[in-house]
Amino acid sequence: MLTAGLALHTDKYQINMMYAHWINGSHRTRAVFEAYFRKLPFGNGYAVFAGLERIVHYIESLRFSEDDIAYLAKQEEKYKPEFLEELRQFRFQGNIHSMKEGALVFPNEPLIRVEGTIFETQLVETALLNFMNFQTLIATKASRIRQVASGDILLEFGTRRAQEADAAVWGARAAYLAGFHATSNMLAGEKFGIPTKGTHAHSWVQTFRSEQEAFDIFAEVMPDQVTLLVDTFDTLKSGIPHAIATAKKLEAQGKRMNAIRLDSGDLAYLSIQARKMLDEAGLDYVGIVASNDLDEGTILDLKAQGAKIDTWGVGTQLITAADQPALGGVYKLVEREVDGEMVPTIKISGNPEKVSTPGKKEVYRIISKGSGKAIADYICFPEEEMPPDSGKLKLFNPLHPYMRKNVQNFEAVSMLEPVFLQGELVYELPKLEEIRSYHNTQLDQFWPEYLRKLNPEIYRVNLSEQVWEVKHRMMAEFMEQHEE
């Protein structure tokens, strides 16, 4: 999939700003940006951070090719050759700190922090947000589905309905890291080592003279992984009886049929009937797979109706995040260089929720040593000393002053990992299996009220007093300047 050759995978305004900085002589001014989102998707209580692996590949191979340079020269005749030469020599030389993939993350906390020249930090905004927003969205959706499916098997079936190839492949990875068990996408299997699974389509049945013949031939060819789709004609009258007959033929050869798949109709009723018919035929080991526009809502509902489904194939709703197809992650300048000093900068908005939080920041997860559970995320400046583990930490929410809390006996886990330092990759990308188990340990750190699907408790994300004071002062200064 696309990894190399992504230098122009950016918005034109980034290149225009780079050019204007270069003409102005300010392109080497230092800057700090932070990427975060303001609102959790799907009404969920948390999001699952994903996208870092692709970001790392992108940054590592970030070069303007001769074709890119030629294209830019043609696009904008005003670009001076010296500027194009600057692009030709371009290498990312800044610092990137990031949440780890699989981490539970929350609104208004920095997920990725980028430090460097304004030239390089501006260029990478678009691609970073593109990767982070999509993959985090799909991982969050997958984690939600996983919450309701409890111990059942989850198969990712979305490729045909995904927003093109990259979304399918990276979406399959995002689903897997957040708890899906396999994907139908073979390229994702090859590229990331995700287990692959597949049944067969209606067309398989339609290409034979009879459903029975179709089932028998499939079972003969794939005796160890037979899952038969039973709804092509009539699930109860034809599909299941034919599947039972095939399973019996397999039994006679000492083999066991894997499952049947239901793909239409009332999945609760049909699965209950199917379970009865299979059990009565002595086939209690044959599983039931269901698919058909499933999501966390339908799966929960089907379970409440007593559906006898042990494997869920989930496509469209997951891979397109159909109920909320975008995560609104943003990338905001928080510090800039003035006369050689780094100073905080703020973005004001008429909407208080959109006022940015100035200054380069760290994120700590405050974990109770007693319960092992997360109490809050705490955002402070890097130079602020965290109280020692035995000390007291004041958590306060300036917008809700009554929500004060002092915590003691906690561990403060730093959440932003160094990934690139002065352009050098210093982070060893974890294996996908490690990311999956990290996601599980992250879930274990949260009380169930934060994880539930409907109306979850809001997890605390608090600013240190110093961060709040700087934000408050800068907002007041802005107000004063604009009152005059």
Ligand SMILES: Nc1ncnc2c1ncn2[C@@H]1O[C@H](COP(=O)(O)OP(=O)(O)OP(=O)(O)O)[C@@H](O)[C@H]1O
């Ligand atoms: N018992 C049930 N309770 C709630 N939702 C269900 C139940 N059974 C199926 N569904 C869901 O209802 C939707 C039904 O979709 P639809 O109306 O397209 O029916 P269909 O069975 O696919 O129709 P067709 O037979 O034409 O393929 C799907 O999203 C499916 O997952």
Ligand SMILES: O=P(O)(O)OC[C@H]1O[C@H](OP(=O)(O)OP(=O)(O)O)[C@H](O)[C@@H]1O
């Ligand atoms: O419903 P989704 O969650 O997106 O899951 C994937 C769907 O894709 C297939 O249907 P399709 O009609 O494309 O092909 P088929 O003829 O093999 O059923 C499959 O049977 C599922 O219904």
Ligand SMILES: O=C(O)c1cccnc1
């Ligand atoms: O293997 C399957 O059953 C499958 C794969 C992709 C889409 N729908 C179903």
